Amino acid sequence: MVDVPLGRETISIELPSCAVTTAVPEGGDEIDVGAQARGEMADPLGRPLAERVTPDDQVAIVVTDVTRATPDDILLDVLLAELDRGGVDREQVTVVIGLGLHRPMTDEEIEAALGEHADLTVNHDPDRTRTVGTVEDCPIEIFEPVAEADLVCSTGMVEPHQYAGFSGGAKTAVIGAGGEAQIRYSHGPEMLARDGVRLGRIDHNPFRAFVDDAGDALGVDFCLNVTHGPAGITGVAAGEPRNVVESLAATAREALSVEISEEYDAVVAGIGAPKDANLYQASRAATYVVLGANNPLRDGGRVVLPARLPEGAGEGRGEQRFYDKLSAAESATALYDDLRSGYEPGTQRAFVLARALREHDVWVTNSGCPDLVEDCLLSASDRVAEAIDPDSDVLVVPDALNTLLV
Structure with missing residues (x-):
């Protein structure tokens, strides 16, 4: 049985x-997400978040939707505390649910997922975007509250992904808060047929490279991501998106592989x-x-x-x-x-x-x-x-x- x-x-x-x-993979050991996240924010992979903002900045934080089991409420606690340390008030922050082309989350779902931060939150609307740049001749369309922000952060779950190798990093904002242009291009048959686009691979993966370059075009400044295994959340990393994904993908690969x-x-x-x-x-x-x-x-x-x-x-x-x-x-x-x-x-x-x-x-x-x-x-x-x-x-x-x- x-x-x-x-x-x-x-x-x-x-x-x-x-x-x-x-x-059944080894899975790693469950961690205290809040404590680990605060530790990673104090010693991030790149410049600290508080040093990236000024007191006048408007900040967008793109979080995951109901299709990801990310502890976004805890991660938002840590991000908002760090922004406050940099002089950014809570009222200057917009939390965007990164839907991509998934259905909007209900008010009840948002309340359950984000708790006291639900009042800061809006669902992404893929029909309300601005073009922030191009990558591989593809326009990068981003939900207006994110495109107009002075600083963009994201949460994310770094887990095995069919195309990106591992999810997380800039992908939460680029796809989750993106328009149809980059979703059509990055998920199209030409991209998915390229060598290196496959589950569990981030190096020399054209899909991952496109998402990361699109994140540069948008200006995804800082990520706070987690990874998980059978035991629960097993790792946290904060900082530059590429570094965060690389660090947590290594943790996940070791914990989740079965020969x-x-x-x-x-x-x-x-x-x-x-x-x-x-x-x-x-x-x-x-x-x-x-x-x-x-x-x-x-x-x-x-x-x-x-x-x-x-x-x-x-x-x-x-x-x-x-x-x-x-x-x-x-x-x-x-x-x-x-x-x-x-x-x-x-x-x-x-x-x-x-x-x-x-x-x-x-x-x-x-x-x-x-x-x-x-x-x-x-x-x-x-x-x-x-x-x-x-x-x-x-x-x-x-x-x-x-x-x-x-």
Whole structure:
């Protein structure tokens, strides 16, 4: 019996006729986020934040949305204290929820995530942007309150990311508070086909380089980021965005890597909240398995995703584009071939999922919307055991989005 997450709970998987292997990374040790963050702010990777501001500055802090389990309330406590030390009053700060093309957060969600800082907060609006520069001939469009700020900070979760290698750094502001131009360009088929754009890699990764250069164009001055593993938050870093990502990616890579030497008939990829809220986010687990550094599946093997999906495919602009493409496609191969010529932002998740589906079937179990799942070229079942053939060799990855199979 193996436990995997489902929403904010767990379910036990029993596969009595199967040979089951579990991939659990070492995970590192949980830290006191507030204490560690204050220590890192006192000795940052670059010039201290308090020395970067003047008392007249207007400051924008871009934070993560409900798709990231970042302790933004604690990080904001530390950032605001440091800005106060530099002479910047709380009223001079705007906190922007970095949505990208995800749905806006509700007032209740903002209150739960940011607590006493909720009154400073606005949702990003991708239709209300200013161009702050260009990178690779792509205009960098940024939400007006961020583009107009005298100083820009961001929080972030440095965790494995399909395209950036690891998320965090300038990406929170550039994509989270960005317009469609750079999202379309950076997530388009030409970029995603480049050598080096892959899970777990930041060096010589064109996607990561684009995001970092766009951060320079915007002027992302300072980041306070965390990383995490099965135990919880395992690291904090503050300072220059590139240095922060490099430091925390090294911490994450050591904590999250699991060496795989066998091949399997099925991989059960655990997700849990907040990523299993919708199919757009949950599908990441399948592509992390199939398109990661070491695909553990045999030819004809399948990925099984236990996911609640209370939001269905997802409610944001990007999620709806993802659903529209998948639900209208005749096959994964036809969809992949169609999207290679280009697509709207958000559809990149359909493109990458179609790429994985050309090689392996994906089953979603335990969801509240099996018909929607099957509309999207996937298979649905009520329980994990129903999605796996008897006598299979099975690899269970309880935290698939935070496990690097190498």
